[in-house]
Amino acid sequence: MTVAELGKRIKAKDVSPVEVAEAFIERTAATEPQLNAWITQLPDQSRAAAKQAEAEITAGNYKGPLHGIPVGLKDLFWTKGVRTTSGSAITKDFVPSEDATVVAKLQDAGAYAFGKTNMVEYAYGGSEHNAIYGAPKNPWGLDHITGGSSSGSGAAVAAGQVPIALGSDTAGSVRAPAALCGLTGLKPTYGLVSRYGVSPLSWSLDHVGPLAHTAEDVAIAMNAMVGYDAKDPGSANHAPEDYLAGLRGDLSGLRIGVLQDDFIWDVTVPEVKAAFDDAVAQISALGAATEAVSIGNLERLAAAQFTITTAEANTYHHEMIQRAPELYHPVIRRRIEAGFFMPAAAYVQAQRVRALFEERYANLFETFDLLVAPTTPSPAPAANGQGIRLPNGEMPSRETVRLTRVFNPNGLPAITMPTGFSEQGLPMAAQFVGKRFSDALVIGAAHAYQQATDWHTRRPSL
Amino acid sequence: MPQPELDKETFLILARQAGFDPADPHLDDLFPDVQLMLGRMDILFDSPTDGLEPGYRAPGSEV
Numbered sequence: 001m002t003v004a005e006l007g008k009r010i011k012a013k014d015v016s017p018v019e020v021a022e023a024f025i026e027r028t029a030a031t032e033p034q035l036n037a038w039i040t041q042l043p044d045q046s047r048a049a050a051k052q053a054e055a056e057i058t059a060g061n062y063k064g065p066l067h068g069i070p071v072g073l074k075d076l077f078w079t080k081g082v083r084t085t086s087g088s089a090i091t092k093d094f095v096p097s098e099d100a101t102v103v104a105k106l107q108d109a110g111a112y113a114f115g116k117t118n119m120v121e122y123a124y125g126g127s128e129h130n131a132i133y134g135a136p137k138n139p140w141g142l143d144h145i146t147g148g149s150s151s152g153s154g155a156a157v158a159a160g161q162v163p164i165a166l167g168s169d170t171a172g173s174v175r176a177p178a179a180l181c182g183l184t185g186l187k188p189t190y191g192l193v194s195r196y197g198v199s200p201l202s203w204s205l206d207h208v209g210p211l212a213h214t215a216e217d218v219a220i221a222m223n224a225m226v227g228y229d230a231k232d233p234g235s236a237n238h239a240p241e242d243y244l245a246g247l248r249g250d251l252s253g254l255r256i257g258v259l260q261d262d263f264i265w266d267v268t269v270p271e272v273k274a275a276f277d278d279a280v281a282q283i284s285a286l287g288a289a290t291e292a293v294s295i296g297n298l299e300r301l302a303a304a305q306f307t308i309t310t311a312e313a314n315t316y317h318h319e320m321i322q323r324a325p326e327l328y329h330p331v332i333r334r335r336i337e338a339g340f341f342m343p344a345a346a347y348v349q350a351q352r353v354r355a356l357f358e359e360r361y362a363n364l365f366e367t368f369d370l371l372v373a374p375t376t377p378s379p380a381p382a383a384n385g386q387g388i389r390l391p392n393g394e395m396p397s398r399e400t401v402r403l404t405r406v407f408n409p410n411g412l413p414a415i416t417m418p419t420g421f422s423e424q425g426l427p428m429a430a431q432f433v434g435k436r437f438s439d440a441l442v443i444g445a446a447h448a449y450q451q452a453t454d455w456h457t458r459r460p461s462l
Numbered sequence: 463m464p465q466p467e468l469d470k471e472t473f474l475i476l477a478r479q480a481g482f483d484p485a486d487p488h489l490d491d492l493f494p495d496v497q498l499m500l501g502r503m504d505i506l507f508d509s510p511t512d513g514l515e516p517g518y519r520a521p522g523s524e525v
């Protein structure tokens with residue numbers, strides 16, 4: 001059941017928040033042994049929070065569609081009094097003394113923390129590297145990866161353990177797991193959602209966003225999550241919007257650029273391309289004027305994103321990795337340590353390339369309202385350590401974020417939505433991308449697509 | 463212009479400066495990752511960035 005459906009039933013008192021909590025606790029208990037989606041479960045706190053929500057609603061203090069809704073939190077969001085590991089052995093006992101701003105905002109809207117979801121260690125990667133908590137399994141195929149780094153958030157929502165979860169996205173860590181798990185996931189405009197109390201990977205690339213079943217649920221969450229926060233140096237002082245009001249039934253009047261870059265299509269498998277072509281046909285049928293377009297030289301922007309992440313992650317981990325390198329997963333350790341050898345000129349040049357694409361995107365958005373591209377080049381790769389299978393070879397599994405990472409350096413909003421299923425029954429997805437602060441349009445377009453398709457309504461059989 | 467390729471000897475010198483023990487066998491695992499990282503950055507220096515200053519617009523700016 002979606003957040004919107006649950007919210008309506010709670011408001012109408014067809015179901016109580018306590019009944020909702022018990023149902024998700026039961027579902028989690030039944031499926032978690034197969035999935036490993038959580039680092040910390042909070043059943044007692046969830047019951048207490050649900051009981052409080054029920055009392056508030058009974059007393060006539062209904063707060064809105066998130067009141068009494070459980071939320072999964074990637075385990076890098078600070079939660080007061082609850083350990084926040086960032087998926088690491090080093091911070092396994094870190095207990096924050098306050099909530100992340102976005103967690104507090106969701107609680108103000110009546111939602112509560114259902115638990116802390118599993119993740120790639122320190123959010124550093126698109127596949128399943130975690131030394132101590134293990135990798136979550138994909139509910140659509142237990143021998144396939146979920147994508148990362150918000151891997152547990154993807155698995156938990158897809159499996160119905162929780163109706164919505166938060167993730168963070170530096171290269172695609174919301175969108176890739178959402179895509180590979182059949183969900184809708186948003187990377188909002190940079191600065192729109194506070195990062196205060198969110199353990200960083202790369203300060204200038206990190207975005208906080210929701211993973212849910214529908215664009216409507218994303219809109220509900222964003223209405224609570226957005227807001228200027230003086231405690232976040234990257235926070236944008238943008239006028240509040242009603243993202244639910246931005247939901248639309250069609251795409252008429254919109255100009256949508258269908259990306260043709262070789263950077264995308266040279267590595268995208270035929271099944272994903274076929275599903276994407278069908279999605280574009282549906283987008284046209286919904287009234288949009290679609291036109292083929294290329295951004296150009298995306299490999300440069302991908303290199304800039306990689307370089308900036310390497311430098312900023314090395315800086316953040318500088319002291320910890322010298323003090324206790326053996327406590328990191330070997331792959332994550334080497335990624336961070338490689339940053340010690342990066343020439344300063346590479347970081348500066350990456351920032352110049354970032355500026356180059358500011359101009360390029362600005363020009364594109366003079367012509368187009370939105371861009372559309374596949375979210376990942378393939379369905380979820382197998383979890384056997386092999387890479388992504390292509391018709392002409394194989395690509396490392398870190399490339400699951402190849403098509404998402406090019407929208408992070410310039411802070412553009414991007415939403416992924418399911419567009420079909422592979423022969424193996426694994427989800428495939430496309431992403432809408434807009435100019436900065438067009439989040440309402442991006443979410444609204446995904447909602448329109450979901451009014452005409454049913455991919456987002458399908459659930460794995462667990 | 464591509465950056466010069468990093469050889470093992472130079473890598474070990476840089477590693478010592480970065481605080482690693484050059485005799486640590488872990489450096490044998492790290493060296494290929496560093497080479498890969500530097501290789502992935504080459505394309506940055508082949509980009510048409512003349513006249514561009516580093517950086518991006520401040521949060522809050524509209525594109």
